[in-house]
Amino acid sequence: MKLWPRSEARVAASLIVALCATLVAAPSRAETPEEKGLAIAKEAERRNDGFGDTSATMQMILRNRQGEESKREIRSQVLEVAGDGDKSLIIFDQPKDVEGTALLTYSHKTADDDRWLYLPALKRVKRIAGNNKAGPFMGSEFAFEDLGSQEVEKYTYKYLRDETLDGQDCFVTERYPVDKDSGYTRQVIWMDKAEYRPLKIEFYDRKQSLLKTLEFKEYQKYLDKYWRPSRLDMVNHQTGKSTTLLFKNYKFRNGYTDRDFDQNSLKAAR
Amino acid sequence: MSAVLRRAGALLALLPFAALAEDADLKLSLELSAETRTFLQPAAYANQADDTVGLSVSVLPELYYAWSRDGSITFQPFARWDSIDDERTHADVRELFLQQRAGAFDLRAGVGRVFWGVTESVHLVDIVNQTDLVENPDGEDKLGQPMLSLAWTSPALGTFTGFVLPYFRERTLPGADARLRAPLPYAIGDAVYESRREERHIDYALRWNVSAGPLDLGLSHFSGTARAPRFMPGLTPSGPVLVPVYDLIEQTGLDANLVVEGGWIWKLEAIHQQNRVEDYSAAAGGFEYTFSGVFDSAWDIGALTEYLWDSRGDDAPTPFQNDVFVGTRIAANDTASTEILAGAIIDTQRGGIFGNVEASRRIGAAGKLVLELRLFMDADARDPLYFLRRDDYLQIEYIRYF
Numbered sequence: 001m002k003l004w005p006r007s008e009a010r011v012a013a014s015l016i017v018a019l020c021a022t023l024v025a026a027p028s029r030a031e032t033p034e035e036k037g038l039a040i041a042k043e044a045e046r047r048n049d050g051f052g053d054t055s056a057t058m059q060m061i062l063r064n065r066q067g068e069e070s071k072r073e074i075r076s077q078v079l080e081v082a083g084d085g086d087k088s089l090i091i092f093d094q095p096k097d098v099e100g101t102a103l104l105t106y107s108h109k110t111a112d113d114d115r116w117l118y119l120p121a122l123k124r125v126k127r128i129a130g131n132n133k134a135g136p137f138m139g140s141e142f143a144f145e146d147l148g149s150q151e152v153e154k155y156t157y158k159y160l161r162d163e164t165l166d167g168q169d170c171f172v173t174e175r176y177p178v179d180k181d182s183g184y185t186r187q188v189i190w191m192d193k194a195e196y197r198p199l200k201i202e203f204y205d206r207k208q209s210l211l212k213t214l215e216f217k218e219y220q221k222y223l224d225k226y227w228r229p230s231r232l233d234m235v236n237h238q239t240g241k242s243t244t245l246l247f248k249n250y251k252f253r254n255g256y257t258d259r260d261f262d263q264n265s266l267k268a269a270r
Numbered sequence: 271m272s273a274v275l276r277r278a279g280a281l282l283a284l285l286p287f288a289a290l291a292e293d294a295d296l297k298l299s300l301e302l303s304a305e306t307r308t309f310l311q312p313a314a315y316a317n318q319a320d321d322t323v324g325l326s327v328s329v330l331p332e333l334y335y336a337w338s339r340d341g342s343i344t345f346q347p348f349a350r351w352d353s354i355d356d357e358r359t360h361a362d363v364r365e366l367f368l369q370q371r372a373g374a375f376d377l378r379a380g381v382g383r384v385f386w387g388v389t390e391s392v393h394l395v396d397i398v399n400q401t402d403l404v405e406n407p408d409g410e411d412k413l414g415q416p417m418l419s420l421a422w423t424s425p426a427l428g429t430f431t432g433f434v435l436p437y438f439r440e441r442t443l444p445g446a447d448a449r450l451r452a453p454l455p456y457a458i459g460d461a462v463y464e465s466r467r468e469e470r471h472i473d474y475a476l477r478w479n480v481s482a483g484p485l486d487l488g489l490s491h492f493s494g495t496a497r498a499p500r501f502m503p504g505l506t507p508s509g510p511v512l513v514p515v516y517d518l519i520e521q522t523g524l525d526a527n528l529v530v531e532g533g534w535i536w537k538l539e540a541i542h543q544q545n546r547v548e549d550y551s552a553a554a555g556g557f558e559y560t561f562s563g564v565f566d567s568a569w570d571i572g573a574l575t576e577y578l579w580d581s582r583g584d585d586a587p588t589p590f591q592n593d594v595f596v597g598t599r600i601a602a603n604d605t606a607s608t609e610i611l612a613g614a615i616i617d618t619q620r621g622g623i624f625g626n627v628e629a630s631r632r633i634g635a636a637g638k639l640v641l642e643l644r645l646f647m648d649a650d651a652r653d654p655l656y657f658l659r660r661d662d663y664l665q666i667e668y669i670r671y672f
Contacts, residue, residue: 062605070605070635096671097638098607099299112531114483122410123385127486131533132562132570139605181532183563206566258425263481264376268369270297270334270342 037157037173044196045152051226053079053256057248062140065240070095072138078149079256085109085149087261091269092138102269104261107149110178118266125263134183141212141234141243143183146203154178160188165200169193184211195219197227205238212236223252294337301330305667309449314660317455319447325353330364340371343380350405355448357458358404363414376421381414384433386477386490388527388537389554391576391595391615395523395539397492398475400439407450407644407658408626413439428480428487435473438495441514449661457504457511463495464518464546471495471518484529492521496545500587520544533560537576552580552588556595572599574613584619589655593617597626606632622649622656633668640667 031039060072073094079087085107092101100120107113112130119126133145155175163172170190177184185208190200198216205211218230232245259265307324328350336342346365352358367380384398398415405411421431446455465471473494480487499514521543528536538555556576564571580591597613608631615624625645633639642665649655 064605094635095632096299096636097632097669099671112529114481114529116481123383124387125385127388127527127529127535129529129533129535129558129560129562131531132560134563135570136568136603139603139607181562259371259374259423262423262429263479264371264421264423264429268342268371268376270295270336 033159034157036159037175038152040159040171040173040191040196041152041155041157041175044191044198047196048226049080051080051223052253053077054228054250054252055254055256056228056250059246059248060138060140060142061244061246063242063244070139072140074138077254077256077260079258079261081106085113085151087258088149089261089265089269100270102266104263104266105148106261107151109151109153112179112181113148116263116266118269123267125266131181133179133181141236141241142245145177145179145182145184146214146234155187162193163190165190165192168199170199195227197229210237220250222250226252295335295342297332297334299332299334300672301328301332301669302672303328303330303667303669305665307663307665309660310662310664311660313449314657315451315453317446318449318451319354321354324355326358327351332365342369343367344369352404355404355445357442357445357448360404360442362402364412365414367417374423376423378417378419378421381416382419383412383414384417384419386488386523386525387539388486388525389539389556389576390537390558390574390597391613392554392578392590393539394541394552394554395488395490395525397490397497397521397523398433398435400441400497402442404442404444404448413442415439428478431477431479433473433475433477435475435494436470438469438471438473438516440469440516441497441499443514449663450658452501452512452657454503454510454512456501457506457513460504460511461499461514461516462502463516465495469495486527488523488525490523490525492519492523494518496543498587500547517545517547533562534558548582548585550581550586552578552586554578554590558599560599568603570599570601570603572601573597574599578615584652587654589617589622589624589649589653590615591617592619617649617653617655620650620653620655622653623647624655636671638669638671640669641665642667 055077057075062070071094075091075093077089081087088105090103092098102118104116105113115128115130117126117128134143137144137147155177158174160172160174163170170192173189173191174186175189176186183205184203185206186204188202189198191198197219201214202210203212213235215233216229217233219227220230221227228247228250230247233242235242304327309322330346330348332346334342334344344365344367348364349361350359363381365382367378367382370377385396387393387395399412400415401409402411402413403409415435416437418434419431421429423429440461443456443458444451471494475490475492477488477490495516496519499516501512502515504511504513521541523541525539530536535558537557540553542551543549554576556574558572558574560570560572562570574597576595578590578593578595580586580588583591593615595613595615597611600610602608610629612627625647627643629641631639645662646655646658649659
């Protein structure tokens with residue numbers, strides 16, 4: 001193996017020195033809280049890149065203030081789309097009166113999502129407006145925007161502090177929805193430093209008061225890389241209602257294509 | 271038809287074994303419904319029943335079996351019993367079809383239901399299935415249509431679907447003792463066809479639809495027996511009747527949806543029909559605007575406005591030749607999915623108003639209560655709505671799902 005000629009070695013050495021200097025200098029150049037918040041969100045997204053597609057079944061347990069429960073069962077299929085938001089197909093199994101109803105969403109980084117609802121009784125595919133993202137999903141404490149594809153571009157960010165949550169070192173970041181139709185003015189998100197997984201989000205409503213808290217629980221690792229929570233608990237502090245979302249049968253790499261997310265699939269979804 | 275039945279039968283026989291396959295999926299469900307329909311005024315015509323309250327029950331079972339992600343069969347029969355109208359006591363095979371996907375192709379063979387269109391007040395473009403009019407005067411219930419359809423989907427060009435419709439279904443019409451009919455009873459079962467092959471005339475349809483961001487666009491053409499009959503006076507030993515006449519038609523349709531940021535959806539449907547009586551065009555268009563989360567609540571309130579037009583003007587057999595539809599869709603977004611759709615179609619020339627309120631709410635985990643109020647108001651004698659002037663009704667339905 002040939003060694004580098006001296007001159008090239010010198011160039012390489014100075015490059016390495018310069019590079020190290022930049023690396024050392026970068027944090028000390030006082031990265032702003034906004035930059036750090038954005039960097040954390042980007043790193044979290046980078047770690048989730050390349051999952052391809054997933055399917056899962058979800059059970060939703062809705063509790064009112066008196067603790068009375070009602071249940072919903074849905075199945076979801078998600079296709080990762082390079083350079084844009086994900087495509088998703090959600091099929092309702094319970095309650096029975098909406099069985100077979102299906103929702104197809106093409107989410108976008110900043111524009112309103114494209115959404116179509118399939119009504120099996122009429123065999124009708126209905127386009128629905130994209131602006132009710134703040135509305136409740138199936139009467140639950142989850143809004144459409146809570147369950148939608150979480151693109152980095154949907155928020156601006158500000159890193160707040162480091163904090164330990166349930167024994168895990170976390171970044172605590174504030175994020176502000178870009179969309180004026182969002183039901184929130186800000187969200188405070190706890191993300192663990194080890195894996196960049198969201199552990200908790202506090203949602204503040206349009207009047208700046210604390211509206212809801214979401215906790216992500218029972219994370220499991222899939223394909224040796226992708227973390228998914230098995231349980232989400234959303235509590236509404238203003239109404240006393242809560243919703244638990246249980247994920248089962250997570251499957252990755254089902255081989256989905258765009259064909260599985262077109263209107264004929266919506267009609268055939270069961 | 272019988273080939274399809276045989277194929278379906280063979281598949282059913284295989285169910286217990288095929289159910290072991292990994293992607294296989296078997297679903298059985300059942301809807302039972304009981305309703306009362308209360309007419310608010312006494313009947314207008316001599317031989318209509320005196321009852322102002324009608325009782326009715328219906329059953330809608332369904333079997334769905336998928337042997338893979340790409341192939342399935344669906345069987346959905348339907349039956350209703352009605353206390354007033356013998357014609358409304360009827361049964362139908364709503365669906366019995368095989369569905370198979372292969373690459374860019376989707377094949378459907380059997381009896382099925384297809385819906386085309388975007389507007390709320392009328393459905394001009396929707397033509398594949400015959401209306402099961404005795405079910406509901408709004409015409410949204412349909413009879414199963416024997417069909418063979420093949421769709422080809424391309425990411426760039428959208429979906430092209432061809433239909434062969436080998437058998438025609440006559441529109442169900444209210445019996446002589448029933449409400450919601452014309453002054454003369456219908457000659458049910460004595461329909462007249464332009465085609466010598468009558469209901470065995472083979473109809474064809476072709477549709478292209480594409481979605482591009484905020485726009486959904488559909489173009490369709492239908493060639494065959496009209497789904498909507500015209501009526502000719504006839505004489506029978508028991509008196510004068512209206513005979514349904516089914517002409518051969520060529521109908522081209524366009525439907526489009528445009529979503530505009532901020533909660534607007536603009537809608538348009540237009541058709542042009544050629545037939546042996548009078549070629550005509552008709553259109554319906556307007557918007558739906560949704561106020562989301564009004565007054566910081568979870569409620570969504572939608573405002574709907576559509577304009578309805580028919581080139582035949584006052585001669586049009588439809589009551590909606592120059593009408594404006596205004597309505598609202600209210601969704602509480604609560605755990606019971608409470609919803610109200612209320613609206614009126616107002617005739618700008620003849621003054622008639624068709625008022626409609628539909629409300630529904632989930633009861634328990636597997637029940638639903640549906641309320642329906644239909645009002646036929648102020649129509650003058652030139653308006654087909656005039657026939658129904660005494661048939662305002664309130665319907666209360668409870669549906670139980672199994």
